[in-house]
Amino acid sequence: MINKLLTVIFDPEKRKAKMNRTMATEIIIRQIKNKQVKYQELADAINRSLVWTTLALHGQAVMEKQEAEKIGVLLDLDAEIIASLQEIPDRGSLDQMPPKDPTQYRFYELLLVYGTTLKAIINEQFGDGIMSAIDFTMDISKVENPAGDRVKVVMEGKFLPFKKW
Structure with missing residues (x-):
């Protein structure tokens, strides 16, 4: 088979x-x-x-x-x-969670450690809601540093308040 x-x-x-x-x-x-x-x-x-x-x-x-x-x-x-390339994909389809790849795992780990902090600050500054991953942009750049180059990740997503009905 x-x-x-x-x-x-x-x-x-x-x-x-x-x-x-x-x-x-x-x-x-x-x-x-x-x-x-x-x-x-x-x-x-x-x-x-x-x-x-x-x-x-x-x-x-x-x-x-x-x-x-x-x-x-x-x-x-x-x-x-x-x-x-023109077909609608199945988004967010990592093969395994948590990811085994070290780079992907660092981002997973980042959310495990900083997730509650990110949520608390977003809620404090914007109210009850989330940051969109659809109306969203991200930039990744290299920042040279004498102590070792740094990875700079900037994410910007529209705030989406939770709806009450």
Whole structure:
């Protein structure tokens, strides 16, 4: 059974089903590495932010047709992969919680430690509600420091008050 499934997934001659977004993402990431292209170069090519472009290339956002086609040319992707960039994804689909990857785990750990503090300050300054992850932007930058370079993450989300009815 598993061999049959692997044949369907990895043998393009035998694959009848449409490629899923996870498989497409793996191919996209492989092409980025093979072509030695930086995410910032791809973001510049489609006139989007670094974070949003990387989000879309990792299967967590939808590209417009012209953006997907431009990425397709830059990464030498076939039509099926280009089409996958335009499909609505299953967002927030980490393989495992808590994440095992050290970088992802640090953010998970950050929320475990600072989550109640973030909530308390947001509620104190804005009232009863949450910060949107939909009407949201994020920027990541490098800050040089003699004691060791720093990672700067800036998140900005619309405040959404809880509704009473």
